[in-house]
Amino acid sequence: MNWVTIIWSMVASACLTLALTHLLIWLKRRQAWASLLFFVSATGTSLLALDELWMMRSQTIAEYTSAIRWLHPPAFLVIVALVGFVRAFLRAGRPWLAWAVIGVRALSLVLNFILTPNLNYSRITGLHQVPFFGDSVSVVEGVPSPWMLVGQFSFILWIIFVTDAAVSVWRRGDRRRAVMLGGSIMFFALVGSVYAVLTLWKIVDAPVMASLFYMGVILSMAYELSYDSARAIKVGQDLQESEHRLELAAEAAHLGVLIRDLESDEIWASNICRSIFGFSQSEPLDLSLLLRRIHPHDRDTISHVFAEVQGGIGNYEMEYRVVLPRGEVRWIASRGHVEFNDRGKPVRVLGLSTDITKRKVAELEVQQQRWELAHLSRVTMLGELSGSMAHELNQPLMAILSNAQAAQRFMAHNDVDLDEVRDILADIVDQDIRAGEIIHRLRLLLKKGEVQQQPVDVNDAVREVLKLIHSDLVNQGVTTRTELAPALPTVNGDRVQLQQVLLNLLMNACDAMNQNGPANRQIVVRTELSDGVGVCFSVSDCGMGVDPGKLEQVFEPFFSTKAQGLGLGLSVCHTIISAHAGKLWAVNNPDGGATFCFTLPVNSETAPS
Amino acid sequence: MSNVVPTVFVVDDDPAVLKGLSRLLRAARLTVSTFSSSQEFLEQLDPLGPGCLVLDLAMPGLNGLELQEALMKKGNAVPIIFLTGHGDVPTSVQAMKRGALDFLTKPVNDEDLLKAVYAAIEKDRNARQARAELDEIRERLATLTPREREVLTHVVSGQLNKQIAFDLGTVEQTIKVHRARVMEKMKVHSVAELVRLTERVKE
Numbered sequence: 001m002n003w004v005t006i007i008w009s010m011v012a013s014a015c016l017t018l019a020l021t022h023l024l025i026w027l028k029r030r031q032a033w034a035s036l037l038f039f040v041s042a043t044g045t046s047l048l049a050l051d052e053l054w055m056m057r058s059q060t061i062a063e064y065t066s067a068i069r070w071l072h073p074p075a076f077l078v079i080v081a082l083v084g085f086v087r088a089f090l091r092a093g094r095p096w097l098a099w100a101v102i103g104v105r106a107l108s109l110v111l112n113f114i115l116t117p118n119l120n121y122s123r124i125t126g127l128h129q130v131p132f133f134g135d136s137v138s139v140v141e142g143v144p145s146p147w148m149l150v151g152q153f154s155f156i157l158w159i160i161f162v163t164d165a166a167v168s169v170w171r172r173g174d175r176r177r178a179v180m181l182g183g184s185i186m187f188f189a190l191v192g193s194v195y196a197v198l199t200l201w202k203i204v205d206a207p208v209m210a211s212l213f214y215m216g217v218i219l220s221m222a223y224e225l226s227y228d229s230a231r232a233i234k235v236g237q238d239l240q241e242s243e244h245r246l247e248l249a250a251e252a253a254h255l256g257v258l259i260r261d262l263e264s265d266e267i268w269a270s271n272i273c274r275s276i277f278g279f280s281q282s283e284p285l286d287l288s289l290l291l292r293r294i295h296p297h298d299r300d301t302i303s304h305v306f307a308e309v310q311g312g313i314g315n316y317e318m319e320y321r322v323v324l325p326r327g328e329v330r331w332i333a334s335r336g337h338v339e340f341n342d343r344g345k346p347v348r349v350l351g352l353s354t355d356i357t358k359r360k361v362a363e364l365e366v367q368q369q370r371w372e373l374a375h376l377s378r379v380t381m382l383g384e385l386s387g388s389m390a391h392e393l394n395q396p397l398m399a400i401l402s403n404a405q406a407a408q409r410f411m412a413h414n415d416v417d418l419d420e421v422r423d424i425l426a427d428i429v430d431q432d433i434r435a436g437e438i439i440h441r442l443r444l445l446l447k448k449g450e451v452q453q454q455p456v457d458v459n460d461a462v463r464e465v466l467k468l469i470h471s472d473l474v475n476q477g478v479t480t481r482t483e484l485a486p487a488l489p490t491v492n493g494d495r496v497q498l499q500q501v502l503l504n505l506l507m508n509a510c511d512a513m514n515q516n517g518p519a520n521r522q523i524v525v526r527t528e529l530s531d532g533v534g535v536c537f538s539v540s541d542c543g544m545g546v547d548p549g550k551l552e553q554v555f556e557p558f559f560s561t562k563a564q565g566l567g568l569g570l571s572v573c574h575t576i577i578s579a580h581a582g583k584l585w586a587v588n589n590p591d592g593g594a595t596f597c598f599t600l601p602v603n604s605e606t607a608p609s
Numbered sequence: 610m611s612n613v614v615p616t617v618f619v620v621d622d623d624p625a626v627l628k629g630l631s632r633l634l635r636a637a638r639l640t641v642s643t644f645s646s647s648q649e650f651l652e653q654l655d656p657l658g659p660g661c662l663v664l665d666l667a668m669p670g671l672n673g674l675e676l677q678e679a680l681m682k683k684g685n686a687v688p689i690i691f692l693t694g695h696g697d698v699p700t701s702v703q704a705m706k707r708g709a710l711d712f713l714t715k716p717v718n719d720e721d722l723l724k725a726v727y728a729a730i731e732k733d734r735n736a737r738q739a740r741a742e743l744d745e746i747r748e749r750l751a752t753l754t755p756r757e758r759e760v761l762t763h764v765v766s767g768q769l770n771k772q773i774a775f776d777l778g779t780v781e782q783t784i785k786v787h788r789a790r791v792m793e794k795m796k797v798h799s800v801a802e803l804v805r806l807t808e809r810v811k812e
Contacts, residue, residue: 398692399628402630405633406636410636479669
């Protein structure tokens, strides 16, 4: 054994070891292209070292000729892999330069096998021994071939490519990497190339030792790759730590985490999530099990949301009820999003859920109280109207009684006019229906039913309210004028509550005018479509108007300008309109009196397009 | 004039009620005339024939009370029966003070209504008869000469012919002639009758 054998064998084995390490990394992570390219270049360098050793130990010209010819394939591998590495790892370098380097290098490889004896020499005349590292090694004697310039041109291109890539990495801001990797490749490539030129053109009488320089490049590449791996491990640890922290935070916030794999329909749920839905810590979950826990009333909505989310909406947010096995009902708020793969196919749903039962129950209670107050205010208002309601009901009753008794009398006559009796009976039926309708309207308003959201015909609702207080208006000598816009879209809401608001505004308008002379008691009721807002209702009176400083105060609870007013009517109206996503306000008319307006959003399903 | 059939005038803004009332009254063999508003009634019936008025209290435009007031201003004393949806005490008091004959709450039973209507027609007839008699007396009074009227004043105050002659500065015989003429023109046969007639005119 001597130093040359030891050094070159060590270079080869070191490179091979590094190569195999990164091959394993690549086998584990197929996306790690840099590792594969490193494997190729390190293997190439290893082969290069072995080939050089072969050259130095050659005893015959034929042996040396073969060795120098077989120097080119590993050199090609190393160059191509290094170009690829720069592209893949540094994400730099001009593609056309990369292709030029590979093209010229491939050309020199082809020429190497076409020309005799090889690319480098046109003729080999002999071998001689030179001292090297305290040893003597074989060095060639011969005529260098001009074709060798092709190979060397590829080195120049390669150095330009690497320099250009290093500069762009530097400019990008990654200066450390530009210097460490770009700089070292440039340095070793340049020195190695100069040395190769000197030895191959026989300017210096020394053996070829490119592998040593490539070894330098390989080492800096290995350093960079391991630097990245170390960083990845650190990131992984940080990630784990942050995941752990997140879990702690989720636990502290009582947030349940749920991950659903759409391909396998497997569901992973955190312990909190399991306890929210009433599952044990270990039982396997799937969507149908989860859906079974959801309240039957909410199940369709949830399924719909899931379908929509998977269809591409991506995010969801919802509140729903779950029923636990023991019958306990909980309110849950969930929000989450769907992850899509590169092809836009949904692969995973990530969701966070939290138990909002307490908040929801409180909310529902507040709402319940609000509706009860609305109902109370409605009943009080109808109480005020009871006199005129009675009158309204008395009209058909009066007509029925008169007709019936008239019929009795006609029947007592000798000459019974059957046509007359028939007319009478028809009128009785009509008036009975009329009375029924009045009672029905009253009952609806008095009823303490559940608030129902449904499409409401705006003008129809206005006309019905006007019918209801017709007698009251007549009694107070108030005339009404309606300006109802035709063909209005419907609004979404609770018909009874909307009518309550109208009724309240109309009664206030009447009260506002009770000091006016009989000729000056007019109410104008308008409906119109207001662009971008919805349907606008207004009730204008000719009263004394509202104190300009109190235009907003009138909607506050317990604010009243009437001696017997509780001050609840308008505040209840305000609550009702707000709950319908509308707005209620008051303005004073330029020619006296006030106008109360409210807007309601149009029911989107029936809005004219 | 008293031979004209009395008419029941009905004013109500509710067409169904108006129709029912009209039928009921016709079934009771009464002559009915209907109006859907106070204005319509005032425009169409001037002067008013014999009968009575059945009037709804709450109506748009002129209400029942306002129509009553308008009729009073015109000196029309047709008996009024008010109909109302709710027995509002202050309103009914006001109506009754102004001479309403009755104040009925809807729905009204036929017998109550007819009783009121008959009473009203009767009242109207009596009033019209009384008015007619009064007119007759006034006409008779108008035929007296100024001297005869002076004599009449003295006669009804209970003076004897002699005292009257003395007061008027004439002879008893002249007064006797005047007195006979007065009795003849006033179509009475006794001083007591003459006193009754003149008392009625004074009322």
